[in-house]
Amino acid sequence: MKEKQKKILIVDDEENMRHMLQTMLKRYGYAVSTASDGARGLAEIDRNSFDFILCDVKMPQMNGMEFLKAAGDRLLSSTVIMMSAYGSIDIAIEAMKLGAYDFISKPFKNEEIRLTIKKAEERERLKRENLELKKRIRRIGGDLTFGNMVGKSTAMQGVFSMALKVARFDSTVLITGESGTGKELVAQGIHRQSERQSSPMVPVNCASIPESLIESELFGHVKGAFTGADKDKKGLFEIAEGGTLFLDEIGDIPVSLQPKLLRVLQESEVRPVGGNKSTTVNVRVIAATSKDLESEIANGNFREDLFYRLNVVPIELPPLRNRVDDIPLLCRFFITRLNDSLGSGIKNISAAAMAILMKHNWPGNVRELENAIERAMVLADSATLEPHNFSLGSSGSEDPDSQVDYDEGFSLKVARAKLEDRLIRKALAATDGNRTHAANMLEISHPSLLSKMKLYGIE
Template sequence: MAGKILIIDDEKNMRHMLTALLEKEGYAVDTAASGGTGVKMAARALKLDAPYDFILLDVKMPGVDGISLLKDNRGTLTRSMVIMMSAYGTIDTAVSAMRHGAFDFISKPFKPDEVSLLLQRAAEHRDLKNENLYLKDQLGRMEGRFRFSSMVAKSDAMKSVFALARKAARYPTTVLIFGGSGTGKELIARGIHGESDRAQRPMVPVNCGGIPETLMESELFGHKKGAFTGAVCDKKGLFEEADGGTLFLDEIGELPLSMQVKLLRVLQEGEVRPVGDVRTRKIDVRVIAATSRNLREEVAKGAFREDLYFRLNVLSIALPPLAGRQEDIPLLCDHFLKTFNHKLGCQVSGVSPAAMKLLLAYPWPGNVRELENAMERSVVLTDRERIDPASLPSAITGSQPGHPVNGHFSPEGFSLKAAVRKLEGVMIRRALEETGGNRTQASKLLEISHPSLLSKMKLHHLR
């Protein structure tokens, strides 16, 4: 069988002609005489995990046009290769159709061969995309690692997370991501968006704890001019900004109870009403939420609505802490070193065994973000081919801030400016000791000018 096709067209003759043509070529064909019926059929097939391979969708239909139907039901229809059809086609219509997720556009009347060739091309495009995904996965397996978007791992815990995230990307289902600070919740959300059929539309991140409660409704849903003091013009909300794409609600547990009720309505109805407006606006937004809180406990305390919790928790992904997957630490170090070597123009080849021993023993309260910061800091500070304990933060080495580690200086904290400033003083002192206080020779060792050395000595209170 060549594949499953759904034809959505209000013209009976067109449905009959296409059915006869496509069944003759081996396709299994279903038809719908209206957009609403077609969407229900596509949704039913999707729920059974057997979506249509192709959908032929007419642009000009009673009630709602095909472009609007595609836009409002993007998550359902574009799981298939959608081909728009119209007798009134223009370049603008074709561009609009493809912007909203259609694979291609064909003008009526068309020859049978045109439809057949277009379907073959759509199938080739789909197969090529699937093959690329398969090859990426196989390459990762050969390298002993798994990759999802910009994330890498080899632990069984993260393999399970990546597999679940890939599955989530295939459907418009609401996702709730759990995990401590720095575990990569936003990276998983971006990966799900990037591998979904919404990838060409925006992903809009929102920190629910970073917006004042008085501005929250306006930020999310928009407002009309004059709705409140300072509303000098109409403003789109973040839900409308993300129309056709994904809205990432980070730290959803911080959302005030008053806004939880309004968010629940948006998720149920698929429409928003800007502040000060009397009309609602239809939106097509896939919501991914994340939290570092235990929402079940928040529900028990009355701080989070139970109905919103269940509405968000359709598919949950729990990110494990870095301390629980030590086998990922060497892989992540290698990944970050390559990133920062390219970004900073450095050539650090790896991590010394002594430094790696410290990294593996550290509990990583800041998770992957803390490891990333530590690697960036170390790439900046090390003067060796590999990262050694001297360039690691004192929290990891267990030394006192500002004291030597294995004969080298280890500044406190993660501030690169402070670390460079302290290291500069140490290097000047060492150069002066090496040259017996000869400032001219010391400036040559340090590869700076004599006046510059004098200025820096004054800054660091050296004589």
């Protein structure tokens, strides 16, 4: 690949000097601009960015030192070399303090100015390589964070590594894991590390949108498409143009809509409800689910071809009970963040309290841990969180399966109903009966929670 042409700005009040330097540097392959004083030099750096700036010290109107002071942070991406026929150690030192890289005395030979610029180029190359080496060392050594996630366990380091790799490409990603493991945080991290980071990331929870509306939400509709469609409306695919669309709980998308979603993924085109022509979209899709999609395929609830289209790069998030080494790190992270939002001054967690947290099964995963920390911080009467500040329920150190009664046989439907009943009651207890917060913890819609509460006779 052809190397990008370097750009140089010459700031000098002597026309002959400007002409000589411009002719010489163009011959060496540089793109050259000129300015006759510091003020015109400032105007040039406002219009364009330059790799190098050659600036005379003594000039009318605005001299070289005044130019350096006035330019300030605008010179951060440029290497400045000062020139003067009145050179002295003091002037050179002052110029360096103001951000200049080097100082050269006039008159100088052509080869002298060329070598000075070559030395500056080598310095810039070494700086770039050093930064890249630091990034590589950090990744090889294992960064403890990715986006808003933290983790030092082998499992989470694997997740971070995979997410960093896939962020550079536009491949579709399918993130799986139990409720509360942080699937949306991984999606956010991938988006922020990608070239699409300056465009929007649009999240949508497929389980929270009524079946009758989800097609219109995703693909948009035209005026008159159905009762109440009084104007054209863009869908979320178009709203996410140039960015990322995060389809959370993709396993809950209606079977009837799955062929249309598959077509969008294949053709990169959307057709609004009631429309007769398609619109091309440039969107990266990241999907997530807490369901076992292969089981959903076997039960006829999910299309196999859609699964393979989504599952280009799979990322599986481990439950918190399988990475207990991360619990102390997560606790520190949450305490630091919550101290700011709550205005509290919690310093640490006692060893006895930490032992309880390490033994708990965390069926709600990281989200449950965060809620437990916040609740404990609100109840704490000292700077240290103690065991009595935590209320984790009787299921703390038991196997979650032991709480399901299997006396009624091997019916998955019955077992699932019992598990849903238990988790709903636990979420309501943890939120003091706040059904909106409980629905968020359970990752279901508020109407769905009310329906299940009625089904299981929960008051």
